[in-house]
Amino acid sequence: MHIAEIDQISNTGDSLFHKAKAISKLLLTLFLLTSFIITNDVVKLGALMIIVGLFFFISKVPLGQVGHLIVYPVIFSILFAILRFQQSWILGIIVLQKAVGAAMTMVLLITTTPYVDIFAVFSLFLPKLLVDILLFTYRSLFILIGQIENLVKSIKLRGGYHPYNIIANLKNIGAAIGVMIIHSFEMSDRMYQIYTLRGYKGGIPMTVALWPMKPIDYMIISLGIITLLGTVIPWNL
Amino acid sequence: MEPIIKVQCLKHIYPDKTEVSICGLDFIVNPGEKIVILGPNGAGKTTLLSHILGLLSPVEGTVEVMGLKPYKNFNTIRKNIGVVFQNVDEQIIGPRVYDDIAFTPRNERMNKNEIDEKVKSVARCLGIEGLLDKIPHYLSGGQKKKVALAGSMVMLPKILILDEPFDALDPKSKAEMVALLKELNEIHGITLIITTHDINVVPEIADRVYVLNDGKIVTCGNPQEVFNQVEVMKAANLEPPLLTELFSRLKNKGYNIKIPKNLKEAEEELIKLLETKKIITDFNITNEEKVV
């Protein structure tokens, strides 16, 4: 499960990037994404990708472990790129660059910033119940991953997994998901009970650490702004 | 002293029509007591606790906590009871341990410093200061139990309810948990209500024991009194703790021996018996000899 693995990386990394505040990394992401979206120049897009690559280098994220995340956007953007190649190959390249660049930016964010810290920043502007749902999703995800892993294990051990028979697998996985859903509906009742007992009235309070910013935060934000300006300002070389 | 909890002939019907009745003796808890509830799987222990917490409302019978009906006065009662259910994973809400422990005080809108103080003091008390910054699902089972306990204790409730707190803990962690609970009771005067299937800890931790079986509270009393009721215990799928049983059997054979609460007492008792035996025998024989 990608999300579990990524969560682990973002939580255990100890680079300067990991130590920075979530808000500064979110701002950086915002600036980088904007840059990728508004730029339509192969060279600039290439430069942007190199910049993101440098950030990855600084953040010491194990690329071997997260590199595969880029494969998905690459494949899909190739589909769209083919569309463009018929007009001009440059356009095809641009589509690829934008998609992959934006994806790299997101991966950079998520491998250096724990989900919960991102949600904490979101809680500043999203409806509080939506943030609660995000948090519950996140918690349940980890609880349910354990359950479904065990269910799939049991199915395999009991001879219910057939590499070449998708229909049989579908039946068994269907049953497993059914079991999981039933358990989880009961779990949701129990969760609600315990939360009301603990005073839940909508809106899970969380620590949103915005202040004080450290030098690294100022640096990250400035780098973001500079990059954005760099893409906006016309370069007359 | 007024009882802090009083339950009389409770009856509950679950949505799927499962009927659970907890009749027979009244369930009464006095302030400061350590109560253990025993009973076979499905006897209704968890159901009883849910009623005391005001999560369910009884079809028949009365439930009173501090003189109030918990279901009706949910918010008042809630503030006075801490609870740790069996599955701690589902109880940890906060994205980080700190947030989780701070959940209730924040919901009560306390001010920041006060919250901080409360969280840190309860964490210190449970020895989990080092975990405050961690994300809950990376903790071990035992650590999660402590975090859940911290979250339910942070407001220093009068009553603490624990459903199977010793489950799946290794022996040392279990012993630590027992010691911790006893300390909470002694130092802070918190009333404890515990369910468990681990009968060997009962003599150590319980002031009084209630036994549920077959829709009834069949007996209550101090651990010793309860364990002595062999028939009642057997009917409720229960076996007395090993040491209790062993010493009872010796007692029944006519040996003059006190039922021990823990291993240490057991050892002392046995040695005393073995030594006394010697002296008595000496004495007897000497007497006999003298007579002869």
Next chain:
Amino acid sequence: MEPIIKVQCLKHIYPDKTEVSICGLDFIVNPGEKIVILGPNGAGKTTLLSHILGLLSPVEGTVEVMGLKPYKNFNTIRKNIGVVFQNVDEQIIGPRVYDDIAFTPRNERMNKNEIDEKVKSVARCLGIEGLLDKIPHYLSGGQKKKVALAGSMVMLPKILILDEPFDALDPKSKAEMVALLKELNEIHGITLIITTHDINVVPEIADRVYVLNDGKIVTCGNPQEVFNQVEVMKAANLEPPLLTELFSRLKNKGYNIKIPKNLKEAEEELIKLLETKKIITDFNITNEEKVV
């Protein structure tokens, strides 16, 4: 006799980089043995079992089951091992008990009559014929464990692996489970591998005990030998069973006593000691008197 399972200095790395090593002594199981694995929370017991089952593949070390590598020969090994995990809820897949027990035979495309026969015979063996038509969801904890056991036994495996089978069971259900497992071993010759934190059942059920701690198999031997290694046990967060500990202490005080396996033996031993004591004292005193 060739060992049926052989694990040597295993090392596993979970995707999140948690390293679990199970080195030290070799883990060897002979056909027909009853093995208990002990160790503190997080020692790697479940990890070891997963390797034996071929669910994980070792980074270092060798795992051999019936001379094969389980990870490579998953399908062969799977047919020879039955397994009941800790949380049986996550293991019972069929909508009805019957469907669940019939899961494996159906996936093996056996014919209907054969399946029916198999399901019924295993249900009879575990005493759950009456439940076949029930929805597993509504069963009690003990019943669910039996259903899971039935599902894993229906193909009559050579080896049965149980991860914490006594967890959350009331004492009677636990005693039943112990009896059942012993029977399966004696009558059908099934090799048992069990992990548990409930140390008091160990002398009763184990032929041999392995203790895992701190990345190593630190000791192995029959329950008595293992429990006698006080330092090793303490280091592994383990306490010896109550009776074992009590009798060891007496023994250390110089009393001539045998460590018992269960309550009955304990009682007999103690009474023998108390009686002997008397006789010896009588004898001594008589002697002395005579001398005088």
Next chain:
Amino acid sequence: MSHIHIPDGIIGSVWWITGYLIALGIIYFVLRKVEGEEIRRKVPMIGIVTAIMIIGMSVPLGIVPVHLTLAVLSGILIGPGFAFISVFVVNLMLALVAHGGITLVGLNTLIVGTEVLIGYYLFKTLSKKLGQMPSTVIATSIALIISMTMMVTMVGSLAGLRNAMPDFHLHSHEEQLIEEGHEEAIENDESPAAGAKYIFFTGWAAVIMVFVVGNLLESFGTAYIIRFFMKVRPDLIYEKKPKELDENLKIDQ
């Protein structure tokens, strides 16, 4: 399967921003419409169903790289309104790991949300006459076909229309920026047909094949799950929930 995860940078800003605004608007509306107590009771449930959708996507069904999305199922379980929120959260969580563009979360939610809505109402209507299995299969596959068509049309018309782009590189950079600003406005005027043509005559035939297989799997997968529920806990299907369940948890405030 209906969520072809479109990467960032392909669809014009106006479109995805509008998509976000509408999606968030609907979420606000759903959260508002339900009274406080009711929605708070549902929060853990919505979270769990969302988690289940994410997990469904990561359980392999064999050597073929397809998975379940369970969108229609989530509608049947918690109702279309809450399921819409679930879909949004799924898309957001996936976009955070670069599985589909972060800018497209809104648009993707609208499309899959439509699938949920159609699937839910079809299931509700059909299951009164047909059995659970056939109604699930029909409802799911029709909903999927509609959402897939929407997806293809959207990609075709919104992405395909940026054909104006070739000229950019012939101009100076200043002009490029200016034209970029106008571009979105121009897009609307052009016929979507041009883009759609490209789509259908390139590698998309393969995509459609994958879609057909995916559709069948999703429909039957959902049906198997529903069948399981009907055997074990029929009350879990939305609408059929017994009233007592809620009665049990009414709490004084």
